[in-house]
Amino acid sequence: MSEKKLIxxxxxxxxxxxTFPLWYNRGKAAPAPxxxxxxxxxxxxxxxxxxxYMKAEHMQLLDLWRDSVVRQGxxxxxxxxxxxYNMSLSNRCLDCHSNKAEFCDxxxxxxSVRPYCWDCHIDNPKETS
Amino acid sequence: xxxxxxxxLQLLGLSALGLSVKPVLNAFAEEAEQQAQAQIKRGxxxxxxxxxxxxxxxxxxxxxxxxxxxxxxxxxxxxxxxLENKRHEIKWIWTDHFHNAFPGKAARFLSEEVEKRPFxxxxxxxxxxxxxxxxxxxxxxxxxxxxxxxxxxxRCIGCRFCMAACPFGxxxxxxxxxRPFIKETNKQFPTRMKGVVEKCNFCAERLAVGQLPxxxxxxxxxxxxxxLYDPASEVRELxxxxxxxxxxxTLGTEPSVYYIV
Numbered sequence: 298m299s300e301k302k303l304i305x306x307x308x309x310x311x312x313x314x315x316t317f318p319l320w321y322n323r324g325k326a327a328p329a330p331x332x333x334x335x336x337x338x339x340x341x342x343x344x345x346x347x348x349x350y351m352k353a354e355h356m357q358l359l360d361l362w363r364d365s366v367v368r369q370g371x372x373x374x375x376x377x378x379x380x381x382y383n384m385s386l387s388n389r390c391l392d393c394h395s396n397k398a399e400f401c402d403x404x405x406x407x408x409s410v411r412p413y414c415w416d417c418h419i420d421n422p423k424e425t426s
Numbered sequence: 427x428x429x430x431x432x433x434x435l436q437l438l439g440l441s442a443l444g445l446s447v448k449p450v451l452n453a454f455a456e457e458a459e460q461q462a463q464a465q466i467k468r469g470x471x472x473x474x475x476x477x478x479x480x481x482x483x484x485x486x487x488x489x490x491x492x493x494x495x496x497x498x499x500x501x502x503x504x505x506x507x508x509l510e511n512k513r514h515e516i517k518w519i520w521t522d523h524f525h526n527a528f529p530g531k532a533a534r535f536l537s538e539e540v541e542k543r544p545f546x547x548x549x550x551x552x553x554x555x556x557x558x559x560x561x562x563x564x565x566x567x568x569x570x571x572x573x574x575x576x577x578x579x580x581r582c583i584g585c586r587f588c589m590a591a592c593p594f595g596x597x598x599x600x601x602x603x604x605r606p607f608i609k610e611t612n613k614q615f616p617t618r619m620k621g622v623v624e625k626c627n628f629c630a631e632r633l634a635v636g637q638l639p640x641x642x643x644x645x646x647x648x649x650x651x652x653x654l655y656d657p658a659s660e661v662r663e664l665x666x667x668x669x670x671x672x673x674x675x676t677l678g679t680e681p682s683v684y685y686i687v
Contacts (some may be wrong), residue, residue, distance in 0.1 A: 354649040377463035
């Protein structure tokens with residue numbers, strides 16, 4: 298039974314190492330990024346849907362838009378308030394939210410999601426080259 | 427009336443169950459309401475047809491220079507890259523010689539004029555498209571509403587079965603990231619990424635806002651665009667009054683691009 302001490306010591310070291318990230322980073326959680334709106338987005342007040350809906354469901358909305366535009370050829374979205382929008386990521390969404398780096402990327406980085414929209418869609422149609 | 431203790435307890439239990447179900451039903455009702463509120467519709471100016479078709483009056487073109495503005499117009503608005511390496515080349519609309527464009531129709535001895543003249547070729551938007559049958563992900567599909575053979579680049583996995591299936595060589599594969607090779611980017615239209623196939627889309631994005639395809643608009647009347655199934659349409663009028671041929675008609679894909687030779 299001479300190894301008893303060694304085993305317990307080993308176990309303690311193991312537990313300490315495994316839980317290291319937990320207690321080392323305790324209380325230092327990165328704060329959620331703040332939403333930064335452009336002047337144009339502020340002036341518009343409402344997006345195509347309510348802010349809460351857009352925060353939670355914008356990916357489903359974009360997915361619906363893409364299927365609808367590409368596959369059905371229906372390109373006009375009539376929001377619950379009766380306003381009509383051209384369903385286009387580059388030409389509609391980014392028309393107001395022209396600050397992709399601040400508006401899209403910060404939150405996506407925070408949530409560690411990597412949408413591949415920008416492999417094809419142009420991230421700032423307003424920018425003149 | 428024998429309302430025993432058991433009966434009363436049963437009724438109480440049922441009522442409690444009923445009450446607990448209500449909020450769940452309410453939640454569902456709210457969700458359905460939210461969904462029903464937003465609607466999707468076609469644009470008011472959108473052009474529509476049963477099957478879009480094109481008639482190319484080849485007599486109006488003599489040399490490559492006559493085609494250049496059409497090809498330029500298309501490739502510019504669709505962000506088609508220019509790759510020098512022929513094996514990486516991307517093309518939506520291009521020219522070919524008669525015996526390549528219409529194999530089987532070229533006699534041994536041809537009119538010199540037809541033999542030398544280039545012909546405009548593009549995706550034929552077949553009525554019976556073999557590329558659509560070959561696509562394993564339904565990235566390429568024939569749009570029910572107007573017969574355009576379209577690509578959903580989001581779904582393309584780059585297997586290139588469609589390229590093997592297309593008898594017209596109308597499809598190009600992005601072997602490289604196309605972005606550095608686009609001379610002038612049209613910011614209204616997306617680019618493609620490495621590993622997807624692309625081809626002519628009959629300017630579906632222009633038809634949706636009431637404009638004719640870019641090549642037709644740039645052709646000065648040499649290209650005509652319209653509904654193949656509308657007997658009063660301009661394309662039908664041209665087909666009725668001129669002798670027209672189609673590419674590789676014997677394959678049975680029913681191309682929608684007609685050529686007046």
